[in-house]
Amino acid sequence: MAAVYLLLAAGGWAQEPPASNPPEAPAVSPEVTPEATEQEPAEYGGPAILSRGGSATVARGSRLMTVHPYATVSGVYDSGLENLTVNQQGQTSSTDAFGEEVRFGVNGSRDWQTTGIDLDYRGSLRNYGSASNYDTFDNSLLLGVRHQVNRHVTIELMEDASRYTNSFFMPYNLGSFYDPLINGLASNELFNTPTFSLMSSARLTYQRTSRLSFSAGGTGFLVRRPAALFGSKGYIGNGDIAYRVTRYQTIGVAYSYTHFSYTHQVGFADLHGISLNYSVRIGKYWEFAMLGGGYRVQSRQVAAAQIDPAVAAIFGVVVGSQIFDRTFYSPHYEAHLTRDFHHSEWSLGYVRTVMPGNGVYSTSSYQNGQMSYVYNGFQKVSLQCRATYYDYSSLAQTLGRYSSYGAGGGASMKLSQAFSLVARVDVRHYDADASALLRTSYRASLGVSWSPGDRPLSIW
Secondary structure (H helix, E strand, O other): OHHHHHHHHHHHHHOOOOOOOOOOOOOOOOOOOHHHHOOOOOOOOOOOOHHHOEOOHHHHHHOOOOEEEEEEEEEEEEEEEOOOOOOOOOOOOOEEEEEEEEEEEEEEEEEOOOEEEEEEEEEEEEEOHHHHHHOEEEEEEEEEEEEEOOOOEEEEEEEEEEEEOOHHHOOOOEOOEOOHHHHHHHOOOOOOOOEEEEEEEEEEEEEOOOOEEEEEEEEEEEEEOOOOOOOEEEEEEEEEEEEEEEOOEEEEEEEEEEEEEEOOOOEEEEEEEEEEEEEEEEOOOEEEEEEEEEEEEEEEEEEOOOOOHHHHHHHOOOOOOEEEEEEEEEEEEEEEEEEEOOOEEEEEEEEEEEEOOOOOOOOEEEEEEEEEEEEOOOOOEEEEEEEEEEEEEEOOOOOOEEEEEEEEEEEEEEOOOOEEEEEEEEEEEEEEOOHHHOEEEEEEEEEEEEOOOOOOOOOO
């Protein structure tokens, strides 16, 4: 009941116009009649719609609208490095290591009259000296392109590709694009083993009027892991209808169909989902968006049919066949709260959905919480911090729950026009019913970066 009162209160606040209209506010006022609206350019300027993978529009004006390269040389310390190996007692061994890391990439955003891009490419070459079996070259690419074909039609394309052994390296989201599938597929590995992921998305939005819009999209994804762990592949099709009730509030309904299957393991899952969208801009600087609904899940799996002996030893399961075949329902929730401070941005997000798993856990109820803050108000210093929480509960296995939580922060200080001093510390705790996986990992780095521009380097 408290949530209902809160929602009604937010709606009341949204009726009050902010001190100055945000950049995305349409020329059409809320009082314009539907007949008059039909004649106006159909540009959506309201708050983000989660079923379309949008990030908060209230913060877009504060992001650095430029694309710039960078390179960093750092000393690093990593603890809790762990390969998929066990001893005769079914225990794993963790390694702590010092090393050197070279990071390089290009990131940023750029907008033209009808087209915009968001780009984050990063590469990392690490050498651990005595622990050379953990030496690796990681890289990832997130690329988003949006193009307004005409006043009614917009096309968005997004590509995500990565190969990594340490998810501390991975980006969280990309500029104007957000998709929880990115984190769910490639940020929750239990071991420091090579993981390859690829995800391609496309979306078309038809803005019928400044109030009413339709959208349809599709996503294909592929995850590959070592033979001891299983990968996944699948596709998603979705569509929604959104209606802008007032200048600062939007409601909508969405439908999605998801199919995924596995490598190194027999099984698949089909998900039919329906959800309701609500988003609101509260004043000039706050934005809140939520999505609520559920899935009808049909899952069939031959559990432990080809399970690796090392995995069996860790989780204490018997290698053999167990057929899992049933239909059930699972909730789907998303919520995002964003506050823009002109020179900084704070955001809080939560997702509960169904995911293909992380190489050990298959079809799972998945929860993820994120809190982040970035400050770029100083001329020579940039600050960032983030906290995360992940939780997996298998819907097709008897492995119990797996969760992890962590936090991290970093700072960069401008030394000259092109060079900055950069430092970062991260910690992550792994908690699973398999005691062999219970551990806490730390990462610390200190180095010098090259990046042309007036501001210090700001990389998550």
